[in-house]
Amino acid sequence: MVCAGDSLTGWNNIGQAHEWPYPTYPQYLEEMCDRLKLSIANGGIAGEISRNGIAHVNDYPDQFPGARYFVIGYGTNDLGIWPDLERTSRLHDEHFGDALHPNGAGATIIAQEVFGLLRALVPLTSIGGRR
Numbered sequence: 001m002v003c004a005g006d007s008l009t010g011w012n013n014i015g016q017a018h019e020w021p022y023p024t025y026p027q028y029l030e031e032m033c034d035r036l037k038l039s040i041a042n043g044g045i046a047g048e049i050s051r052n053g054i055a056h057v058n059d060y061p062d063q064f065p066g067a068r069y070f071v072i073g074y075g076t077n078d079l080g081i082w083p084d085l086e087r088t089s090r091l092h093d094e095h096f097g098d099a100l101h102p103n104g105a106g107a108t109i110i111a112q113e114v115f116g117l118l119r120a121l122v123p124l125t126s127i128g129g130r131r
Contacts, residue, residue: 001033001038001039001040001041001067001068001069001070001071001118002040002041002043002060002064002067002069002070002071003025003026003029003040003041003042003043003044003070003071003073003114004043004044004053004056004057004060004070004071004072004073004074005043005044005045005048005053005071005072005073005074006044006045006046006047006048006049006053006073006074006075006076006077007022007024007044007045007046007047007048007076007077007100007101008024008025008044008073008076008100008101008102008107008110009024009025009026009042009043009044009045009071009073010024010026010042010043010044010045010046011024011044011045011046012042012043012044012045012046013045013046013047014046017042021097021101022097022098022101022102022103022107023102023103023104023107024042024044024107025102025107025108025110025111025114026040026042026044026111027042027107027111028104028107028108028110028111028112029111029114029115032111032112032115033115033118036118036119036122038069038118038122041064041067043056043057043060047077048074048077049074049077049078049081050074050075050078053072053074054074057070057072069118069121069122071114076100090109090113091106091109091110095109
């Protein structure tokens, strides 16, 4: 599975994951996906906007030919570009490391939401059950 997005997804243009200023949801999603036998490729780029991000996403099927699922998460950086966008989030103040980026608790909430959707998509036969 490939996760694409802005800095809520990853800081790959900054350096290695241990150098990133805040945790990202794919870091927590990876642990959750172990039982689904899914590995995660993190394609997050800090500062990316939706318009530019789609160009990267178009390349991902060739870069990750074995990927069966793609999670696309852009929009945080678009808030300053399109002022009529409405901020929506299930996260509260205690879930943020700064004004935009979730801390570990916030990243876990995002990962849980994504994982809930994945469980509905991934056949149970891939995790030893029946569908």
